[in-house]
Amino acid sequence: xxxxxxxxxxxxVQEGRISILNCDYxxxxxxxxxxxxxxxxxxxxxxxxxxxxxxxxEDGRFTVFLNKSAKHLSLHIVPSQPGDSxxxxxxxxxxxxxxxxxxxxxxxxxxxx
Amino acid sequence: xxxxxxAPTSQILAAGRRMTLRCTQDMRHNAMYWYRQxxxxxLRLIHYSNTAGTTGKGEVPDGYSVxxxxxxxxxxxxxxxxxxxxxxxxxxxxxxxxGNNEQFFGPGxxxxxx
Numbered sequence: 001x002x003x004x005x006x007x008x009x010x011x012x013v014q015e016g017r018i019s020i021l022n023c024d025y026x027x028x029x030x031x032x033x034x035x036x037x038x039x040x041x042x043x044x045x046x047x048x049x050x051x052x053x054x055x056x057x058e059d060g061r062f063t064v065f066l067n068k069s070a071k072h073l074s075l076h077i078v079p080s081q082p083g084d085s086x087x088x089x090x091x092x093x094x095x096x097x098x099x100x101x102x103x104x105x106x107x108x109x110x111x112x113x
Numbered sequence: 114x115x116x117x118x119x120a121p122t123s124q125i126l127a128a129g130r131r132m133t134l135r136c137t138q139d140m141r142h143n144a145m146y147w148y149r150q151x152x153x154x155x156l157r158l159i160h161y162s163n164t165a166g167t168t169g170k171g172e173v174p175d176g177y178s179v180x181x182x183x184x185x186x187x188x189x190x191x192x193x194x195x196x197x198x199x200x201x202x203x204x205x206x207x208x209x210x211x212g213n214n215e216q217f218f219g220p221g222x223x224x225x226x227x
Binding site for chain 2: 032043045089100102103104105106
């Protein structure tokens with residue numbers, strides 16, 4: 001049973017437009033959420049995170065929104081750039097007990113110039 | 114250079130052979146993790162260790178073992194490799210005392226079992 005779901009395996013966006021990547025979770029104990037970015041032949045790198053006490057966190061072109069009632073979060077990239085083309089993983093954890101991160105299956109973003 | 118190193122970068126292995134994937138971090142993080150990445154399946158946790166001397170099972174532990182003799186090293190062993198263990202393996206670490214559980218990943222080991 002998948003606790004973290006990324007239902008879109010891939011997404012194509014034109015350069016300069018907004019990219020929106022979605023993630024749903026089922027475990028109500030999750031209280032911290034992270035997005036990772038992965039280029040081919042490299043390890044995932046941390047991008048942005050959000051605590052369950054917030055509904056938005058912004059870092060430059062990247063914003064993560066959290067809707068706790070819907071158990072849904074999204075990553076917005078504005079404006080999208082060709083260098084943003086990568087696989088994006090959503091992850092969640094329950095910080096009590098140092099629970100390991102649970103990852104979604106990833107969404108491959110292609111930003112077209 | 115601070116970070117996580119993994120060895121080997123890639124390996125082709127005959128089925129039935131024993132193989133140890135090495136992972137070393139120099140950030141003094143207390144927690145370490147092993148994941149496998151397979152197409153369409155994302156990152157799945159194999160084993161983890163919250164501190165030296167302790168280990169725990171993840172989502173897909175069968176066929177793998179780990180040890181955590183010290184803070185820096187977290188080797189993953191395949192006692193008798195099978196073709197279904199063909200995958201890309203990532204080691205990661207985190208400082209759980211930071212409260213955010215952000216994990217730092219190594220560059221990965223691509224393993225092919227024939």
